[in-house]
Amino acid sequence: xxxxxxxxxxxPLTQHKTIVMGHGSGGRLTAQLISDLFLPAFxxxxxxxxxxxxxxxxxSARIAFTTDSFVVTPLFFPGGNxxxxxxxxxxxxxxxxxxxxxxLSCAFIMEEGFAIDELSQVVSSMAEAAKAAGxxxxxxxxxxVNRRSADKLFITTTGIGLVPEGVAxxxxxxxxxxxxxxxxxxxxxxxxxxxxxxxLEFEGEIRSDxxxxxxxxxxxxxxxxxxxxxxxxxxRGGLGASLCEIAGTANIGVEIDARFIPVRSEVKGAxxxxxxxxxxxxxxxxxxxxxxxxxxxRILETMKATPQGRDAIIIGQATDNHAGLVAMKTEIGGTRxxxxxxxxxxPRIC
Amino acid sequence: xxxxxxxxxHAVAQKIVAEIRKVITRPWxxxxxxxxxxxxxxxxxxxxxxPPEVELVHGPGCPVCVTPLEMIDxxxxxxxxxxxxxxxxxxxxxxxxxxxxxxxxxAMGGNVKTVYSPMECLKIAKQxxxxxxxxxxxxxxxxxPANAMSIFQAKAQGLRNFSLLVSHVIVPPAISGILDSPDNxxxxxxxxxxxxxxxxxxxxxxLAAAYHxxxxxTGFEPVDLLEGILLTIRQLEQGRAEVENQYAxxxxxxxxxxxxxxVEQVFEVGDRSWRGIGVIPMSGYKLxxxxxxxxxxxxxxxxxxxxxxxxxxxxxxxxxxxxxPNQCPAFGNQCTPQTPLGATMVSAEGACxxxxxxxxxxxxIEANT
Numbered sequence: 001x002x003x004x005x006x007x008x009x010x011x012p013l014t015q016h017k018t019i020v021m022g023h024g025s026g027g028r029l030t031a032q033l034i035s036d037l038f039l040p041a042f043x044x045x046x047x048x049x050x051x052x053x054x055x056x057x058x059x060s061a062r063i064a065f066t067t068d069s070f071v072v073t074p075l076f077f078p079g080g081n082x083x084x085x086x087x088x089x090x091x092x093x094x095x096x097x098x099x100x101x102x103x104l105s106c107a108f109i110m111e112e113g114f115a116i117d118e119l120s121q122v123v124s125s126m127a128e129a130a131k132a133a134g135x136x137x138x139x140x141x142x143x144x145v146n147r148r149s150a151d152k153l154f155i156t157t158t159g160i161g162l163v164p165e166g167v168a169x170x171x172x173x174x175x176x177x178x179x180x181x182x183x184x185x186x187x188x189x190x191x192x193x194x195x196x197x198x199x200l201e202f203e204g205e206i207r208s209d210x211x212x213x214x215x216x217x218x219x220x221x222x223x224x225x226x227x228x229x230x231x232x233x234x235x236r237g238g239l240g241a242s243l244c245e246i247a248g249t250a251n252i253g254v255e256i257d258a259r260f261i262p263v264r265s266e267v268k269g270a271x272x273x274x275x276x277x278x279x280x281x282x283x284x285x286x287x288x289x290x291x292x293x294x295x296x297x298r299i300l301e302t303m304k305a306t307p308q309g310r311d312a313i314i315i316g317q318a319t320d321n322h323a324g325l326v327a328m329k330t331e332i333g334g335t336r337x338x339x340x341x342x343x344x345x346x347p348r349i350c
Numbered sequence: 351x352x353x354x355x356x357x358x359x360h361a362v363a364q365k366i367v368a369e370i371r372k373v374i375t376r377p378w379x380x381x382x383x384x385x386x387x388x389x390x391x392x393x394x395x396x397x398x399x400x401p402p403e404v405e406l407v408h409g410p411g412c413p414v415c416v417t418p419l420e421m422i423d424x425x426x427x428x429x430x431x432x433x434x435x436x437x438x439x440x441x442x443x444x445x446x447x448x449x450x451x452x453x454x455x456x457a458m459g460g461n462v463k464t465v466y467s468p469m470e471c472l473k474i475a476k477q478x479x480x481x482x483x484x485x486x487x488x489x490x491x492x493x494x495p496a497n498a499m500s501i502f503q504a505k506a507q508g509l510r511n512f513s514l515l516v517s518h519v520i521v522p523p524a525i526s527g528i529l530d531s532p533d534n535x536x537x538x539x540x541x542x543x544x545x546x547x548x549x550x551x552x553x554x555x556x557l558a559a560a561y562h563x564x565x566x567x568t569g570f571e572p573v574d575l576l577e578g579i580l581l582t583i584r585q586l587e588q589g590r591a592e593v594e595n596q597y598a599x600x601x602x603x604x605x606x607x608x609x610x611x612x613v614e615q616v617f618e619v620g621d622r623s624w625r626g627i628g629v630i631p632m633s634g635y636k637l638x639x640x641x642x643x644x645x646x647x648x649x650x651x652x653x654x655x656x657x658x659x660x661x662x663x664x665x666x667x668x669x670x671x672x673x674x675p676n677q678c679p680a681f682g683n684q685c686t687p688q689t690p691l692g693a694t695m696v697s698a699e700g701a702c703x704x705x706x707x708x709x710x711x712x713x714x715i716e717a718n719t
Binding site for chain 1: 354358359360363364392393394395396397398399453454456457458466572573706
């Protein structure tokens, strides 16, 4: 075989012969799996945009369509449970296209032996979350697998929403000069789940921030539909991963200032203790927006007037320098690069 | 956050940088010993604030980075056994052995657990009496007391299904090793703050005197590091070579006596191999004879596993401060945090990983702005 033999198969070999946890981390391993395996196999213009949802033209309507699976351990954590997460997560993925979320499906995969009481709590949380978000769960599926073939309960939700006229929000629409607004504190959800899972006790309970964001988005769009270029809810991989993805997709530089990024002090403390960078920790009720500079102050004020956006703050801007890269001014005035993490963040040894 | 924010203060940092500029008259090469210090320097962009006369080289103080390859292979061999629950600090999971890392061992069915303290292993051992629970005891003097305590407790409680795979190293012999090297360029040290919180700093005084080199015991926040650099430069400019303590809020001259006593009870000093450097005499801890029944290397008969490191990797030279990570031909292409050839690329504290994650694109940014 010649040395420069190139594979033409759409399923090239990856570095790992088996799936490792990092493939689900939302970092570089996940991105690699998507770009090397899924995109070549499913190749189409809608998928290739790599947004959190697909926006489809159906007749005269524009429909947002998305799906997400929820596999959190533990199922119940301070501030929420897997049920709320499954509804809010999909509602938010729809909302990040500017869509009004309308309908959800949900599929349950349950492990033999899982307590019906717990299932019932999860389901009633889902019903409440759906009601609060103004969506209906209109179809679903139930499967049970043998003990140890799943961890208690996995939920997949799929959502459909309607995108209003004049709204065109996508990672690829972010432009140099855009102002970057963050809707509130980061890392609450990830640290709440981690603390509970690992049995770590911190002073003051850390609570998940799970909440639906579509009303916040609706408020932001009112009067400014064209000024909002990109919206992301920084879930897995955190704010850092979302900004890296936007910088890459839109081929712009991103400059942020660490001093403006709000982190609750108990969350910051937990991160310090474990050697985890909050910028890469998951959120479930926050968004980051790239908006036209001229409208930024007005949009910020609108956000601050909503319960979901009351801590909103401008954290930086997009630039045509260093395209594809996220640069962060540090607390003491130095500069560092924020890069996609490769893997799960690991607590440091000392 | 109290005790942290004041050490990350922009104005204070700028003031110290201005003072460094005032004091310095010529180029000096300093080494920060700890991986945690390297991490902070790169994370906060400190090297971009300092005047060009200050060159920082990154030292051997990342516990993950200096754990030798054959010890990793021994760990993997133990972790693959069906009768074992293998416990480790988080960032050891990604260190590549000759054949994959502990993540892959776990993906293939090995029972590998991340713990935050070796004391958790005792609980796991009690809950799983039919399994052997092994803890990967790595690190410097900082992690040794808790590891010693876990074995001390296991013995006191008569727990027989718990053992340590020990690969502990200690700092002072590594500093001598660096200074003895004919290629050495290091003129002053930022000493290891956390290590000295345990050990105190008496043992650094003979080093400072013998090699006529300033050693400033330094903390880990940006303001700590800048102050440590200022104190070291001041000594160098004045021709002094003393041990100074910048990190007085944590470090006393005697250290933590209770912790030291615990270490002495369980461990004794012996020769240790360092990844990328080789064997340094009397540079690490091993279990004393009284605790040899808790030595995983003996229990699982893995001492005969011997491995060599990839030849292209220069982590040894990086760990000794002879080369910068980006001077390695494999840096950023064959060797990335995702496909590390050497352990310096593995841990967040490793010099190569710190460069890759935070500094890799700086040239691009500087060229553009």
